[in-house]
Amino acid sequence: MVFYFSGTGNSRFAAERIAKAIGQEAHDITVYTKKKVPPVFIEGGAYVFCCPSYMSALAKAITDFISWASFPKGSKTYFVVTCAASMGITPKVGAELCEQNGLDYMGSAQVVMPQNYIALFTTKQKEDNNKIISEALPVIDMIAETVKNGEKLEEKKIGKIEYSVTKWVRDVYYKDFMKTKKFTATDKCIGCQMCVRICPLNNISMQDNKPVWGDKCSHCMACINRCPKDAIEYGKGSVGKPRYKGPEANLE
Ligand SMILES: Cc1cc2nc3c(=O)[nH]c(=O)nc-3n(C[C@H](O)[C@H](O)[C@H](O)COP(=O)(O)O)c2cc1C
Ligand code: SF4
Ligand code: SF4
Structure with missing residues (x-):
């Protein structure tokens, strides 16, 4: 298997x-x-x-x-x-x-x-x-x-x-650095909930039509990279960087 x-x-x-x-x-x-x-x-x-x-x-x-x-x-x-x-x-x-x-x-x-x-x-x-x-x-x-x-x-x-x-x-690193405090949704967020659906740990929920992050995160970077509006940032570290949408999207 x-x-x-x-x-x-x-x-x-x-x-x-x-x-x-x-x-x-x-x-x-x-x-x-x-x-x-x-x-x-x-x-x-x-x-x-x-x-x-x-x-x-x-x-x-x-x-x-x-x-x-x-x-x-x-x-x-x-x-x-x-x-x-x-x-x-x-x-x-x-x-x-x-x-x-x-x-x-x-x-x-x-x-x-x-x-x-x-x-x-x-x-x-x-x-x-x-x-x-x-x-x-x-x-x-x-x-x-x-x-x-x-x-x-x-x-x-x-x-x-x-x-x-x-x-x-x-x-x-696993204990002290895989945190979610720095994740934010910007004004580009349209409330589509895709980040909620794709989080492998069910760590994202919606409040007032915007995502909020819980504390069970593996830093897999699915939410921030795959948001269709590129509306998620991780502090200042992610600003202006290209989002990686995955192999299939890349090879399209
Ligand atoms: C939290 C985290 C830690 C990573 N650490 C390493 C690493 O130690 N060495 C490395 O070569 N790539 C590292 N990467 C890059 C990923 O391993 C690489 O992009 C991987 O192919 C992503 O796989 P996925 O698309 O299946 O999630 C890291 C990525 C993340 C998100
Ligand atoms: S995937 Fe992006 S646009 Fe959709 S709810 Fe999450 S942050 Fe907002
Ligand atoms: S980085 Fe991955 S595990 Fe953490 S909240 Fe985003 S999608 Fe979920």
Whole structure:
């Protein structure tokens, strides 16, 4: 089975392409997490998890999902991490996660896709993103081929120091920096509620026809990038930057 967590569509895109290549469908993990009942999967065959890299490793949404749901013991498990530059320490985090959950770790692969972290970094113009996506296609196809053949993904070794320092930074970032205080809706907001519908954590509600943010946020950047009116800002950090609308919109 192929699962994904995705804010702006990069990881969904990779998951759907891999699923298609191996004759399956891709499943959004938030369909399960929003129901709040841990699912039990009994399907045989490989399990593939696609998600973004958040702070130098696979998104916590996926690691939490794997620990929360049940999978057949010993299932071959692959991680596919979309990122702007690097999947960081994913290989070690993924291997540990598999060990804790009785899964057979088959490796992790990174797919470089457009940057979506508009709150912190500079997002690119459409033409630059098109080039990045085109270059990602053969990488995704190679991963799909490896999964299809039941082979292991090649990955680099993660050193002990790199692992512990990165893990510490990640924990601090998740705890102290993934906040919503800086999100605001500007006068461009038309009250369409798209941000409410697409938030994977159900963290946005409407008050007086404008969105308000709760405190359960993974900083996935779906709301701010995908608002049809570009009416959301993150403090001053996002002002004037191009919004990343996802691979399909980009390739249109
Ligand atoms: C909170 C956050 C943290 C990120 N951290 C990293 C990172 O450590 N390394 C990296 O290469 N890209 C990082 N990115 C960029 C995303 O991993 C990348 O754009 C990804 O493809 C987005 O996937 P999605 O469209 O499926 O949400 C980060 C993005 C966000 C929103
Ligand atoms: S998606 Fe944009 S326009 Fe629609 S309600 Fe949210 S902020 Fe307003
Ligand atoms: S509120 Fe947070 S989790 Fe929800 S869409 Fe916005 S950035 Fe993502």
